[in-house]
Amino acid sequence: MASKAVYLHRDPMLKKRDDFEDILEERRNSSDLRYALRCYTPILYKGVSPCKADTLKNMVLQSDQLHYVINQVSKEMSRAVDDIQEEASAILEEMAHCLQLSTVRFFAFTLSKVFKTLFRSICVNEEGIQRLQQAIQEHPVVLLPSHRSYMDFLLMSYILYTYDLALPVIAAGMDFMGMKFVGEMLRMSGAFFIRRSFGGDKLYWAVFSEYVKTMLKNGFAPVEFFLEGTRSRTCKSLTPKLGLLNIVMDPYFKGEVFDVSLVPVSISYERILEEALYAREMLGVPKPKESTSGLFKARKVLSEDYGSIHVYFGQPVSVRSLAEGRINRCQFNLIPRHVPNRPSEDIQSFVNDSAYRLVRAQEENMVLKPWVLLASLLLQNHHQNQASGQNPGMALDELTEQAVWLRDLSRQYGAFLHWPDHMPPPDVISSSLSLHRGLVKMSEGRVQLALEQAGGQAGPGEPRSTLATPEEELLSRAVVVLSCASYRNQALHVFLRPALLAAAIHTAASNQKQEVFNSFSFLRNMFSNEFILCPGATVQDFEEACFLLVKTGALQVTQQEVLVTERGHRTLVFLTSMLDPFLQGYQVVCRFLCEEAPEVLTEKQFIPAVRKFIIKHLLAGRLRYTEVLSSDLQKNTLAALLRLGAVRKIKGAAQGTLKVNKVMVNSLEDTLGGKLPTQKAVVARL
Amino acid sequence: MASNSSGGSSDRQRIAQQRLRIIAGHLQRPVDGDSAILAAECKAQGSQPDASSEEKTVPRRRQEIMKWNGWGYSDSRFLFNKKGQAEFTGKRYRLSGMIIPGLKDWFESTFGASLQHKTPATPILNSSAVHPPTLNETFIEELKSTGIPFSHDAEDRVFRAHGHCLHEIFALREGRFGRVPDMVLWPNCHNDVVKIVELASKHNVCLIPYGGGTSVSSALECPKEETRSIVSLDTSQMNRILWIDEKNLTAHVEAGIVGQDLERLLNESGYCTGHEPDSMEFSSLGGWVATRASGMKKNIYGNIEDLIIHVKMVTPRGVIEKSCQGPRMSTGPDIHHFIMGSEGTLGVVTEVTMKIRPMPEYQKYGSVVFPNFEQGVACLREVARQRCAPASIRLMDNEQFKFGHALKPQVSSIFTSFLDGLKKFYITKFKGFDPNRLCVATLLFEGDREKVLQHEKQVYDIAAKFGGLAAGEDNGQRGYMLTFVIAYLRDLGMDYYVIGESFETSVPWDRVLDICRNVKARIVRECKEKGVQFPPLSTCRVTQTYDAGACVYFYFAFNYRGLSDPVHVYEQVEHAAREEILANGGSLSHHHGVGKLRKEWMRETVSNVGMGMLKSVKDYVDPNNIFGNRNLL
Numbered sequence A: 001m002a003s004k005a006v007y008l009h010r011d012p013m014l015k016k017r018d019d020f021e022d023i024l025e026e027r028r029n030s031s032d033l034r035y036a037l038r039c040y041t042p043i044l045y046k047g048v049s050p051c052k053a054d055t056l057k058n059m060v061l062q063s064d065q066l067h068y069v070i071n072q073v074s075k076e077m078s079r080a081v082d083d084i085q086e087e088a089s090a091i092l093e094e095m096a097h098c099l100q101l102s103t104v105r106f107f108a109f110t111l112s113k114v115f116k117t118l119f120r121s122i123c124v125n126e127e128g129i130q131r132l133q134q135a136i137q138e139h140p141v142v143l144l145p146s147h148r149s150y151m152d153f154l155l156m157s158y159i160l161y162t163y164d165l166a167l168p169v170i171a172a173g174m175d176f177m178g179m180k181f182v183g184e185m186l187r188m189s190g191a192f193f194i195r196r197s198f199g200g201d202k203l204y205w206a207v208f209s210e211y212v213k214t215m216l217k218n219g220f221a222p223v224e225f226f227l228e229g230t231r232s233r234t235c236k237s238l239t240p241k242l243g244l245l246n247i248v249m250d251p252y253f254k255g256e257v258f259d260v261s262l263v264p265v266s267i268s269y270e271r272i273l274e275e276a277l278y279a280r281e282m283l284g285v286p287k288p289k290e291s292t293s294g295l296f297k298a299r300k301v302l303s304e305d306y307g308s309i310h311v312y313f314g315q316p317v318s319v320r321s322l323a324e325g326r327i328n329r330c331q332f333n334l335i336p337r338h339v340p341n342r343p344s345e346d347i348q349s350f351v352n353d354s355a356y357r358l359v360r361a362q363e364e365n366m367v368l369k370p371w372v373l374l375a376s377l378l379l380q381n382h383h384q385n386q387a388s389g390q391n392p393g394m395a396l397d398e399l400t401e402q403a404v405w406l407r408d409l410s411r412q413y414g415a416f417l418h419w420p421d422h423m424p425p426p427d428v429i430s431s432s433l434s435l436h437r438g439l440v441k442m443s444e445g446r447v448q449l450a451l452e453q454a455g456g457q458a459g460p461g462e463p464r465s466t467l468a469t470p471e472e473e474l475l476s477r478a479v480v481v482l483s484c485a486s487y488r489n490q491a492l493h494v495f496l497r498p499a500l501l502a503a504a505i506h507t508a509a510s511n512q513k514q515e516v517f518n519s520f521s522f523l524r525n526m527f528s529n530e531f532i533l534c535p536g537a538t539v540q541d542f543e544e545a546c547f548l549l550v551k552t553g554a555l556q557v558t559q560q561e562v563l564v565t566e567r568g569h570r571t572l573v574f575l576t577s578m579l580d581p582f583l584q585g586y587q588v589v590c591r592f593l594c595e596e597a598p599e600v601l602t603e604k605q606f607i608p609a610v611r612k613f614i615i616k617h618l619l620a621g622r623l624r625y626t627e628v629l630s631s632d633l634q635k636n637t638l639a640a641l642l643r644l645g646a647v648r649k650i651k652g653a654a655q656g657t658l659k660v661n662k663v664m665v666n667s668l669e670d671t672l673g674g675k676l677p678t679q680k681a682v683v684a685r686l
Numbered sequence B: 001m002a003s004n005s006s007g008g009s010s011d012r013q014r015i016a017q018q019r020l021r022i023i024a025g026h027l028q029r030p031v032d033g034d035s036a037i038l039a040a041e042c043k044a045q046g047s048q049p050d051a052s053s054e055e056k057t058v059p060r061r062r063q064e065i066m067k068w069n070g071w072g073y074s075d076s077r078f079l080f081n082k083k084g085q086a087e088f089t090g091k092r093y094r095l096s097g098m099i100i101p102g103l104k105d106w107f108e109s110t111f112g113a114s115l116q117h118k119t120p121a122t123p124i125l126n127s128s129a130v131h132p133p134t135l136n137e138t139f140i141e142e143l144k145s146t147g148i149p150f151s152h153d154a155e156d157r158v159f160r161a162h163g164h165c166l167h168e169i170f171a172l173r174e175g176r177f178g179r180v181p182d183m184v185l186w187p188n189c190h191n192d193v194v195k196i197v198e199l200a201s202k203h204n205v206c207l208i209p210y211g212g213g214t215s216v217s218s219a220l221e222c223p224k225e226e227t228r229s230i231v232s233l234d235t236s237q238m239n240r241i242l243w244i245d246e247k248n249l250t251a252h253v254e255a256g257i258v259g260q261d262l263e264r265l266l267n268e269s270g271y272c273t274g275h276e277p278d279s280m281e282f283s284s285l286g287g288w289v290a291t292r293a294s295g296m297k298k299n300i301y302g303n304i305e306d307l308i309i310h311v312k313m314v315t316p317r318g319v320i321e322k323s324c325q326g327p328r329m330s331t332g333p334d335i336h337h338f339i340m341g342s343e344g345t346l347g348v349v350t351e352v353t354m355k356i357r358p359m360p361e362y363q364k365y366g367s368v369v370f371p372n373f374e375q376g377v378a379c380l381r382e383v384a385r386q387r388c389a390p391a392s393i394r395l396m397d398n399e400q401f402k403f404g405h406a407l408k409p410q411v412s413s414i415f416t417s418f419l420d421g422l423k424k425f426y427i428t429k430f431k432g433f434d435p436n437r438l439c440v441a442t443l444l445f446e447g448d449r450e451k452v453l454q455h456e457k458q459v460y461d462i463a464a465k466f467g468g469l470a471a472g473e474d475n476g477q478r479g480y481m482l483t484f485v486i487a488y489l490r491d492l493g494m495d496y497y498v499i500g501e502s503f504e505t506s507v508p509w510d511r512v513l514d515i516c517r518n519v520k521a522r523i524v525r526e527c528k529e530k531g532v533q534f535p536p537l538s539t540c541r542v543t544q545t546y547d548a549g550a551c552v553y554f555y556f557a558f559n560y561r562g563l564s565d566p567v568h569v570y571e572q573v574e575h576a577a578r579e580e581i582l583a584n585g586g587s588l589s590h591h592h593g594v595g596k597l598r599k600e601w602m603r604e605t606v607s608n609v610g611m612g613m614l615k616s617v618k619d620y621v622d623p624n625n626i627f628g629n630r631n632l633l
């Protein structure tokens, strides 16, 4: 039943979404102090009483699961059981949250103040809150917010506190612990900390998974974590990480709970606090270590207007319904459930599919602001003008016309667009532009990307270099382009499938449906590290893309053929242009691997080397998309090539040594460029 | 004691006489084919006045004393009287003739049912609605010469066309009859059965053994696709104890005897088998063997597989039996295990040698209240770990605890004491037990007095560690007494739009709580999804403990007003519940068997090879599928 919510509706126009309520409004009209001190009595799962942090720790340490692993490790390493027990205890100490209402109240107070200065509004769908409240009482709940900002989990807890809902315990990365004070504050507001990598550490894994499961099974609190694993620096959803999802589904597989509710939450920021930081990071300006002072500095600098936030609590997804007919739980009948076990293949693929569906559900309920459409149009315009050497920018009325066109198109594609329909379009546009002053400017009645001031913009708080090399200038322009791209990226999921089809039509040798499908399937496969494309859903995605393009009159699809209509031309040009930077980017990376990469290359060397290569091409004018400088794109390309077997990791050699199959990489590049028909190239072996 | 031992000695004489008769019978054994003398031999044996045969419970025409479309004796049933109070009619049971004041409220509030909305059963069996029998004339011709009584009367046939699954009884109440046996035979002894099986094989007639008819697995249902004449072989007249061996503590018994007769007759000699399935009033020794039955007191006496020393089964290939009565053998796979659980697919069990025990000197009931089900299960687990389970220990969940309360009769020495009310007060108020969470375990201790008291203390001490509070003998005794009348309650529910059933499983200890929670929740959810308008009753109890796990019973009932095909909905929910059981590590069945109801899960339960093994046994023993009830495989 609930699982259907995760699937795409046949006609996206019919998608029904809840209305929003601004929770800051009340904060502006009544006492924050009283709010922070008010009576807080959330209802818990099946009426269980909340569990003290220490009790929880004891439950974990005394669990059969942990005992088993402790004994195992003790035998393997010939160390005393007590020793290992102590180590487990220490791991737990380092990990565990210690939620304290007083800290929550402190945050409730301070965040009220902070949010009111930073944001115009924080809008929440209250029906989603009601569904959540219901879900919490019925089954253990897992909250799965999208991750775009450090703000996310404070914001989540703030909202749940506001609605008198049970506060979640949140899986957070260890890097927060670098910030001593903040780390402890976060711990006291319900965060628990996981090391970034603990690959083969059995004991760590056992403590960690048992800790999460104990909280979940007993319904002490909703468990919250980020499917994407880390903040998306590009505003594109990241391909999901499966570890924690596996852990929270496990109690259902093993019959320890009747069901688990997964609640995807979509948090959309009109302006992201970390906007410029992200761009710099992707361009190779090293990521500032997450230090307390850094965060404070960032906040101080960024104390301006960040527009509004929309938080959409999606339909709870029942793990039981998802698993129906897919997972035979009898597979756990023959081994004691406390013996750790590598998940079977069907479980792994089920968890993977579910993870994608959930990220798709997050995407679908992301609120898009008009600015997102403007950023898409301005970027496309920028690249076209650059190529044709025209005047930079677009006239305001031209931009308005195109924006209105795109507004209508995106709505037909089912976008969750918040366009104030009561305002005349030009006003909508100028107010959007003014919020993003750092990225766009108006000059001579034309709107253009704020590339000139880019140098100054790139590193707020840093002295502007006086003597900029061409490379430095390129990089500082790239900061603006990447920032803009991150807004465009917010809308990508709306256009992705039609865009893949448009690109497929473009590259396919003929209009034959089969051939177009082959191209589509190739591209989809190629980009499945880049975008959220559910595994095994090629046909479904193809049909959806056809459906949308046919519905909007851009395409005619017959039994055999796929034909672009007269009026469909504009749509297809827009769609292909949207995907083009990625197509070009992947080709450049391929070219690098064929032309410049040494025989053996380590993973570490890859990014700097490919960056150098791209800079060279950009400066020489052989490449127009600055955004391919994004390390995110470069990493995704490499991941795709690894997945396809065009690049291999050499076993036995030094960590992360790569071996490039140049013939294959070359043919992939040609296929991407439409120089090789898909069938001949790689489709056969995909 | 004195009377006991004298009873024992008179019994010894009786047995000696009986043995002589049997030996005489052997000497007289006729040459093959002389059926007239064979039948005469059986009759001679049966007509001996000593075996209290007048007191035997089951007449050939069962419908004379038992309901044709419900549970048990015709004179005993629940009804709501004119004042709207529930009462139980008849004189047979301790509850008979009593008013049960709490039942109406419980019934109405639990199911949302109302006494205004009735769904009475068709009162009379309409013979013309029964398909005329398909008779195999040559078979009948030869059968007549054996003198074995038979009938193709519609009532006799309908009575043997079903067990006690919900769908079976529901159809009867509506006066619907599917395929029913074409005739009923009453063999009188082993040799009669040999004769019948030979004739059936010769004339290709389908045989279905019928014991007590208490099957709850659709085992007795006639396969729709069967085109041959179907003959129901009613074992009820093979009901003698042929000998008792006090040296070895065994008794040799004909397989048609029903549990209550077996116990009563053995008791007369100072013995018992201790095998007491809840259906023991009506279920038969042969039925127990054929379904691998389990009795309430298995902790002392064992399940049927622990009780059997020797079995004789007549198959189309001939008679299968062991050559001696050694208590254990290493002679390859135990052939008894092909017989036990064969569910009438291989042949007819005719005679069984089983263990007997001296009747216990002392019995004591007891009960313990726990603050919640989790604690209760933990206590049972500990009792099992220490291997100190009483003869019976059962743990009811909260809903069943409340149900038990609703069934308290108005006045009775054993039922109420003024302390009852006080105790309730004590439990809920002083101990801080939540009346919506507490649960109760009922206990039965047996043995010599001293040991029982010692044992009792041990169990109560363990219970105390888990927050358990002794709640008196009355509560315990009432719990066990209700066992026998509870089956009658379903008929009452069916008079008022409420249908239900119980089903069971066995499960490792670490899964008990999970399976209870999940299956109950699944039932509730499925009912909702299938459009049931009222919340169902979905409850469970742990009824047996083992070293490595427990037997769990689920009870499930709902008000079906507003549903067009309630039985179908019921079956879908039960199906889902079984899937849930299997997914939670439970077995397909602990003791009810597979029959046709649970056949679809057999392969995954025993693996492909396991199925192949069972099939090849069937193919060898019964190549023409004479025992064609199509259970199990």
Ligand SMILES: Cc1cc2nc3c(=O)[nH]c(=O)nc-3n(C[C@H](O)[C@H](O)[C@H](O)COP(=O)(O)OP(=O)(O)OC[C@H]3O[C@@H](n4cnc5c(N)ncnc54)[C@H](O)[C@@H]3O)c2cc1C
Pocket (backbone or CB within 6 Å): B163, B164, B208, B209, B210, B211, B212, B213, B214, B215, B216, B219, B220, B235, B255, B256, B276, B277, B278, B279, B282, B283, B284, B285, B286, B287, B288, B289, B290, B291, B292, B293, B294, B295, B296, B343, B344, B345, B347, B348, B349, B350, B487, B591, B592, B593, B629, B631
């Ligand atoms: C209210 C109620 C309570 C119950 N409680 C219990 C319980 O506590 N424990 C328990 O184990 N079961 C219980 N049952 C289930 C049932 O009583 C048992 O399965 C019992 O063993 C069936 O015996 P029966 O004589 O009634 O067999 P029937 O119902 O007549 O037959 C059952 C199957 O055995 C075959 N069969 C019968 N007799 C023979 C024979 N002589 N030779 C070969 N095959 C034969 C039949 O063909 C059929 O397939 C209960 C049932 C009900 C309705």
